[in-house]
Amino acid sequence: MLLARIAESLYWAGRYLERAEDTARMITVHTDLLRDLPLAAGVGWTPLLAVTGCSEEFLDRHTCPEEDDVVGFLATDPKNRGSILSSLAHARANLRASRVVLPNSSWEVANHLHGWAAGSANDARDRGTRPGWMQVVIFGCQLLGGSLAGTMCHDEAYGFLQLGRHIERADMTIRVLGVQAGVLVGQPPAGVAADYRDVTWASVLRSLCAHQTFSRTEGGGISGPAALRFLLQDQRFPRSVRFCVASAGRKASQLPTPEPVVAQCTAAQDRLDGLVITELTTPNELNDLADKVELDIGEIHEALASTYFTPVLEETA
Numbered sequence: 001m002l003l004a005r006i007a008e009s010l011y012w013a014g015r016y017l018e019r020a021e022d023t024a025r026m027i028t029v030h031t032d033l034l035r036d037l038p039l040a041a042g043v044g045w046t047p048l049l050a051v052t053g054c055s056e057e058f059l060d061r062h063t064c065p066e067e068d069d070v071v072g073f074l075a076t077d078p079k080n081r082g083s084i085l086s087s088l089a090h091a092r093a094n095l096r097a098s099r100v101v102l103p104n105s106s107w108e109v110a111n112h113l114h115g116w117a118a119g120s121a122n123d124a125r126d127r128g129t130r131p132g133w134m135q136v137v138i139f140g141c142q143l144l145g146g147s148l149a150g151t152m153c154h155d156e157a158y159g160f161l162q163l164g165r166h167i168e169r170a171d172m173t174i175r176v177l178g179v180q181a182g183v184l185v186g187q188p189p190a191g192v193a194a195d196y197r198d199v200t201w202a203s204v205l206r207s208l209c210a211h212q213t214f215s216r217t218e219g220g221g222i223s224g225p226a227a228l229r230f231l232l233q234d235q236r237f238p239r240s241v242r243f244c245v246a247s248a249g250r251k252a253s254q255l256p257t258p259e260p261v262v263a264q265c266t267a268a269q270d271r272l273d274g275l276v277i278t279e280l281t282t283p284n285e286l287n288d289l290a291d292k293v294e295l296d297i298g299e300i301h302e303a304l305a306s307t308y309f310t311p312v313l314e315e316t317a
Helices: 004-036 046-052 055-061 067-075 084-097 104-119 130-151 156-179 194-207 211-218 224-233 241-253 259-273 283-308
Strands: none
Touching (some): 004 046, 004 067, 004 084, 004 130, 004 156, 004 283, 046 055, 067 130, 130 156, 156 224, 194 211, 224 241, 224 259
Protein backbone atom coordinates (compact mmCIF):
# COMPACT_ATOMS: atom_id res chain seq x y z
CA MET A 1 0.00 0.00 0.00
CA LEU A 2 1.18 3.52 -0.80
CA LEU A 3 1.71 5.68 2.28
CA ALA A 4 -0.79 8.55 2.60
CA ARG A 5 1.96 11.16 2.90
CA ILE A 6 3.62 9.95 -0.31
CA ALA A 7 0.29 9.86 -2.14
CA GLU A 8 -0.46 13.43 -1.09
CA SER A 9 3.02 14.64 -2.01
CA LEU A 10 2.67 13.16 -5.48
CA TYR A 11 -0.79 14.66 -5.92
CA TRP A 12 0.46 18.14 -5.01
CA ALA A 13 3.57 17.72 -7.13
CA GLY A 14 1.28 17.11 -10.10
CA ARG A 15 -0.84 20.16 -9.30
CA TYR A 16 2.09 22.53 -8.82
CA LEU A 17 3.85 21.26 -11.93
CA GLU A 18 0.72 21.89 -14.00
CA ARG A 19 0.22 25.30 -12.36
CA ALA A 20 3.74 26.43 -13.26
CA GLU A 21 3.33 25.38 -16.90
CA ASP A 22 -0.13 26.93 -17.29
CA THR A 23 0.86 30.22 -15.65
CA ALA A 24 3.93 30.52 -17.89
CA ARG A 25 1.79 29.95 -20.96
CA MET A 26 -0.83 32.51 -19.87
CA ILE A 27 1.79 35.19 -19.25
CA THR A 28 3.35 34.53 -22.67
CA VAL A 29 0.03 34.66 -24.50
CA HIS A 30 -1.17 37.75 -22.62
CA THR A 31 2.07 39.57 -23.43
CA ASP A 32 1.56 38.75 -27.12
CA LEU A 33 -2.10 39.84 -26.92
CA LEU A 34 -1.16 43.27 -25.61
CA ARG A 35 1.31 43.65 -28.47
CA ASP A 36 -1.44 42.83 -30.99
CA LEU A 37 -4.21 45.00 -29.56
CA PRO A 38 -4.27 48.81 -29.53
CA LEU A 39 -4.65 50.65 -26.24
CA ALA A 40 -8.24 51.41 -27.23
CA ALA A 41 -9.09 47.74 -26.68
CA GLY A 42 -8.90 48.38 -22.96
CA VAL A 43 -7.10 45.13 -22.11
CA GLY A 44 -4.72 45.39 -19.17
CA TRP A 45 -3.05 42.97 -16.77
CA THR A 46 -5.96 42.59 -14.35
CA PRO A 47 -7.36 39.43 -16.04
CA LEU A 48 -4.19 37.46 -15.26
CA LEU A 49 -4.57 38.27 -11.57
CA ALA A 50 -8.24 37.25 -11.68
CA VAL A 51 -7.51 33.91 -13.35
CA THR A 52 -4.91 33.00 -10.74
CA GLY A 53 -7.19 34.17 -7.93
CA CYS A 54 -4.63 36.47 -6.32
CA SER A 55 -6.00 39.95 -7.09
CA GLU A 56 -6.49 40.84 -3.43
CA GLU A 57 -3.05 39.63 -2.42
CA PHE A 58 -1.49 41.63 -5.25
CA LEU A 59 -3.35 44.84 -4.38
CA ASP A 60 -2.34 44.49 -0.75
CA ARG A 61 1.24 45.03 -1.89
CA HIS A 62 0.89 47.14 -5.07
CA THR A 63 -1.14 50.22 -5.90
CA CYS A 64 -2.14 49.27 -9.46
CA PRO A 65 -1.65 46.36 -11.90
CA GLU A 66 1.33 47.60 -13.92
CA GLU A 67 3.03 45.13 -16.24
CA ASP A 68 6.35 44.77 -14.38
CA ASP A 69 4.65 44.32 -11.02
CA VAL A 70 2.07 41.80 -12.27
CA VAL A 71 4.60 39.70 -14.21
CA GLY A 72 7.03 39.72 -11.32
CA PHE A 73 4.27 38.78 -8.88
CA LEU A 74 3.00 35.90 -11.04
CA ALA A 75 6.36 34.66 -12.27
CA THR A 76 9.01 34.98 -9.61
CA ASP A 77 7.62 36.41 -6.36
CA PRO A 78 8.55 33.89 -3.63
CA LYS A 79 5.85 35.30 -1.33
CA ASN A 80 3.14 34.49 -3.88
CA ARG A 81 2.35 30.82 -3.38
CA GLY A 82 0.95 30.58 -6.90
CA SER A 83 3.87 32.16 -8.75
CA ILE A 84 5.79 30.08 -11.26
CA LEU A 85 8.90 30.02 -9.11
CA SER A 86 6.94 29.09 -5.98
CA SER A 87 5.04 26.40 -7.89
CA LEU A 88 8.30 24.86 -9.13
CA ALA A 89 9.70 25.00 -5.59
CA HIS A 90 6.59 23.30 -4.17
CA ALA A 91 6.63 20.68 -6.94
CA ARG A 92 10.29 19.96 -6.24
CA ALA A 93 9.69 19.73 -2.46
CA ASN A 94 6.81 17.31 -2.94
CA LEU A 95 8.77 15.19 -5.39
CA ARG A 96 11.66 15.10 -2.94
CA ALA A 97 9.26 13.87 -0.24
CA SER A 98 8.23 11.02 -2.54
CA ARG A 99 11.65 10.13 -3.98
CA VAL A 100 11.25 6.55 -2.81
CA VAL A 101 8.90 5.93 -5.76
CA LEU A 102 10.57 8.29 -8.27
CA PRO A 103 13.19 7.42 -10.89
CA ASN A 104 16.45 9.29 -10.24
CA SER A 105 16.42 10.74 -13.75
CA SER A 106 13.06 12.46 -13.14
CA TRP A 107 14.24 13.92 -9.84
CA GLU A 108 17.29 15.35 -11.61
CA VAL A 109 15.04 17.04 -14.18
CA ALA A 110 12.90 18.60 -11.42
CA ASN A 111 15.95 19.74 -9.47
CA HIS A 112 17.61 21.27 -12.55
CA LEU A 113 14.42 23.07 -13.66
CA HIS A 114 13.91 24.71 -10.28
CA GLY A 115 17.57 25.68 -9.99
CA TRP A 116 17.60 27.22 -13.45
CA ALA A 117 14.35 29.16 -12.87
CA ALA A 118 15.60 30.54 -9.54
CA GLY A 119 18.96 31.53 -11.01
CA SER A 120 17.50 33.33 -14.03
CA ALA A 121 14.41 34.89 -12.38
CA ASN A 122 15.26 38.41 -13.54
CA ASP A 123 14.78 37.34 -17.17
CA ALA A 124 11.07 36.75 -16.53
CA ARG A 125 10.29 40.45 -16.06
CA ASP A 126 11.93 42.01 -19.13
CA ARG A 127 9.85 41.81 -22.32
CA GLY A 128 12.94 40.98 -24.34
CA THR A 129 13.92 37.90 -22.35
CA ARG A 130 10.48 36.97 -20.99
CA PRO A 131 9.31 34.77 -23.90
CA GLY A 132 12.48 32.67 -23.77
CA TRP A 133 12.26 32.26 -20.00
CA MET A 134 8.61 31.20 -20.14
CA GLN A 135 9.28 28.74 -22.96
CA VAL A 136 12.04 27.05 -20.98
CA VAL A 137 9.65 26.71 -18.03
CA ILE A 138 6.93 25.23 -20.27
CA PHE A 139 9.33 22.82 -21.98
CA GLY A 140 10.91 21.92 -18.63
CA CYS A 141 7.53 21.03 -17.12
CA GLN A 142 6.66 18.99 -20.21
CA LEU A 143 10.06 17.28 -20.11
CA LEU A 144 9.52 16.35 -16.47
CA GLY A 145 6.01 15.11 -17.21
CA GLY A 146 7.34 13.02 -20.10
CA SER A 147 10.19 11.68 -17.98
CA LEU A 148 7.78 10.59 -15.27
CA ALA A 149 5.39 9.04 -17.80
CA GLY A 150 8.19 7.16 -19.54
CA THR A 151 10.19 5.88 -16.55
CA MET A 152 7.82 5.73 -13.56
CA CYS A 153 5.80 2.60 -12.89
CA HIS A 154 2.16 3.32 -13.78
CA ASP A 155 0.84 2.22 -10.43
CA GLU A 156 -1.03 3.99 -7.62
CA ALA A 157 1.82 6.46 -7.14
CA TYR A 158 1.69 7.57 -10.76
CA GLY A 159 -2.10 7.68 -10.50
CA PHE A 160 -1.96 10.30 -7.73
CA LEU A 161 0.52 12.36 -9.73
CA GLN A 162 -1.82 12.33 -12.72
CA LEU A 163 -4.84 13.10 -10.57
CA GLY A 164 -3.13 16.28 -9.46
CA ARG A 165 -2.36 17.33 -13.02
CA HIS A 166 -5.87 16.60 -14.33
CA ILE A 167 -7.61 18.48 -11.52
CA GLU A 168 -5.31 21.50 -11.73
CA ARG A 169 -5.71 21.61 -15.52
CA ALA A 170 -9.51 21.49 -15.33
CA ASP A 171 -9.51 24.18 -12.67
CA MET A 172 -7.30 26.47 -14.74
CA THR A 173 -9.46 26.04 -17.85
CA ILE A 174 -12.67 26.91 -16.03
CA ARG A 175 -11.01 29.91 -14.33
CA VAL A 176 -9.90 31.30 -17.70
CA LEU A 177 -13.40 30.93 -19.15
CA GLY A 178 -15.03 32.48 -16.09
CA VAL A 179 -12.79 35.54 -16.12
CA GLN A 180 -13.21 36.08 -19.87
CA ALA A 181 -16.97 35.43 -19.90
CA GLY A 182 -17.90 38.99 -20.87
CA VAL A 183 -15.70 38.88 -23.97
CA LEU A 184 -16.36 35.29 -24.93
CA VAL A 185 -20.15 35.39 -25.09
CA GLY A 186 -22.86 38.03 -25.26
CA GLN A 187 -21.93 41.71 -25.46
CA PRO A 188 -18.30 42.59 -24.68
CA PRO A 189 -17.79 44.56 -21.46
CA ALA A 190 -17.29 48.32 -21.46
CA GLY A 191 -13.93 49.27 -22.91
CA VAL A 192 -13.51 46.14 -25.03
CA ALA A 193 -14.57 46.66 -28.64
CA ALA A 194 -16.43 43.87 -30.42
CA ASP A 195 -13.87 44.15 -33.25
CA TYR A 196 -11.25 42.61 -30.96
CA ARG A 197 -13.33 39.66 -29.80
CA ASP A 198 -11.83 37.20 -32.30
CA VAL A 199 -8.33 38.19 -31.24
CA THR A 200 -9.28 37.68 -27.60
CA TRP A 201 -10.87 34.30 -28.39
CA ALA A 202 -7.69 33.18 -30.14
CA SER A 203 -5.70 34.34 -27.12
CA VAL A 204 -7.89 32.30 -24.76
CA LEU A 205 -7.40 29.20 -26.90
CA ARG A 206 -3.64 29.74 -27.05
CA SER A 207 -3.42 30.26 -23.30
CA LEU A 208 -4.94 26.78 -22.92
CA CYS A 209 -2.75 25.32 -25.67
CA ALA A 210 -5.91 24.66 -27.69
CA HIS A 211 -5.81 27.01 -30.69
CA GLN A 212 -4.23 24.69 -33.27
CA THR A 213 -6.17 21.63 -32.16
CA PHE A 214 -9.44 23.57 -32.19
CA SER A 215 -8.75 24.87 -35.70
CA ARG A 216 -7.94 21.37 -36.98
CA THR A 217 -10.97 19.85 -35.30
CA GLU A 218 -13.58 22.52 -36.04
CA GLY A 219 -12.19 24.15 -39.19
CA GLY A 220 -12.88 27.71 -40.34
CA GLY A 221 -12.89 30.71 -38.04
CA ILE A 222 -13.43 30.86 -34.32
CA SER A 223 -17.04 30.59 -33.23
CA GLY A 224 -17.72 31.47 -29.61
CA PRO A 225 -20.14 28.62 -28.87
CA ALA A 226 -17.97 26.11 -30.75
CA ALA A 227 -14.89 27.14 -28.79
CA LEU A 228 -16.77 26.93 -25.50
CA ARG A 229 -18.08 23.47 -26.33
CA PHE A 230 -14.56 22.41 -27.28
CA LEU A 231 -12.95 23.68 -24.07
CA LEU A 232 -15.70 22.45 -21.79
CA GLN A 233 -17.13 19.31 -23.35
CA ASP A 234 -14.72 17.76 -25.87
CA GLN A 235 -13.97 14.18 -24.86
CA ARG A 236 -10.74 13.86 -26.87
CA PHE A 237 -8.84 17.09 -26.17
CA PRO A 238 -6.58 16.55 -23.10
CA ARG A 239 -7.11 20.07 -21.75
CA SER A 240 -10.89 20.25 -21.95
CA VAL A 241 -12.66 20.22 -18.61
CA ARG A 242 -14.68 17.13 -19.59
CA PHE A 243 -11.56 15.17 -20.57
CA CYS A 244 -9.73 16.10 -17.36
CA VAL A 245 -12.63 15.20 -15.09
CA ALA A 246 -13.21 11.90 -16.90
CA SER A 247 -9.49 11.09 -16.73
CA ALA A 248 -9.47 11.86 -12.99
CA GLY A 249 -12.39 9.49 -12.54
CA ARG A 250 -10.62 6.71 -14.43
CA LYS A 251 -7.42 7.19 -12.41
CA ALA A 252 -9.40 7.20 -9.16
CA SER A 253 -11.24 4.00 -10.14
CA GLN A 254 -7.90 2.17 -10.08
CA LEU A 255 -7.29 3.10 -6.43
CA PRO A 256 -8.62 1.39 -3.30
CA THR A 257 -12.06 2.59 -2.10
CA PRO A 258 -12.56 4.90 -5.10
CA GLU A 259 -16.33 5.36 -4.72
CA PRO A 260 -16.39 8.92 -3.19
CA VAL A 261 -14.01 10.35 -5.78
CA VAL A 262 -15.59 8.56 -8.73
CA ALA A 263 -19.04 9.77 -7.63
CA GLN A 264 -17.87 13.38 -7.62
CA CYS A 265 -16.22 13.00 -11.03
CA THR A 266 -19.41 11.47 -12.43
CA ALA A 267 -21.50 14.35 -11.08
CA ALA A 268 -19.18 16.88 -12.73
CA GLN A 269 -19.32 14.98 -16.03
CA ASP A 270 -23.13 14.91 -15.93
CA ARG A 271 -23.24 18.67 -15.37
CA LEU A 272 -20.93 19.28 -18.34
CA ASP A 273 -22.78 16.84 -20.60
CA GLY A 274 -26.09 18.51 -19.79
CA LEU A 275 -24.88 21.95 -20.80
CA VAL A 276 -26.35 23.42 -23.99
CA ILE A 277 -24.20 26.23 -25.43
CA THR A 278 -25.70 28.42 -28.15
CA GLU A 279 -25.24 31.90 -29.57
CA LEU A 280 -27.77 33.02 -26.97
CA THR A 281 -25.64 31.90 -24.02
CA THR A 282 -25.07 34.94 -21.82
CA PRO A 283 -22.03 35.95 -19.73
CA ASN A 284 -24.06 35.39 -16.55
CA GLU A 285 -24.91 31.86 -17.67
CA LEU A 286 -21.26 31.14 -18.39
CA ASN A 287 -20.23 32.61 -15.06
CA ASP A 288 -22.82 30.49 -13.25
CA LEU A 289 -21.60 27.40 -15.05
CA ALA A 290 -17.97 28.20 -14.25
CA ASP A 291 -18.84 28.63 -10.57
CA LYS A 292 -20.71 25.32 -10.46
CA VAL A 293 -17.98 23.37 -12.26
CA GLU A 294 -15.32 24.97 -10.06
CA LEU A 295 -17.30 23.80 -7.04
CA ASP A 296 -17.43 20.32 -8.58
CA ILE A 297 -13.65 20.34 -8.97
CA GLY A 298 -13.32 21.43 -5.35
CA GLU A 299 -15.57 18.55 -4.30
CA ILE A 300 -13.36 16.10 -6.20
CA HIS A 301 -10.34 17.45 -4.36
CA GLU A 302 -12.11 17.21 -0.99
CA ALA A 303 -13.14 13.62 -1.74
CA LEU A 304 -9.53 12.75 -2.55
CA ALA A 305 -8.23 14.46 0.58
CA SER A 306 -10.72 12.84 2.94
CA THR A 307 -10.32 9.39 1.39
CA TYR A 308 -6.57 9.14 0.90
CA PHE A 309 -4.60 11.96 2.51
CA THR A 310 -3.65 12.87 6.02
CA PRO A 311 -4.69 16.40 7.06
CA VAL A 312 -1.21 17.42 8.24
CA LEU A 313 0.66 17.51 4.94
CA GLU A 314 -1.70 19.80 3.06
CA GLU A 315 -0.35 22.79 4.99
CA THR A 316 3.15 22.15 3.64
CA ALA A 317 2.13 21.06 0.12
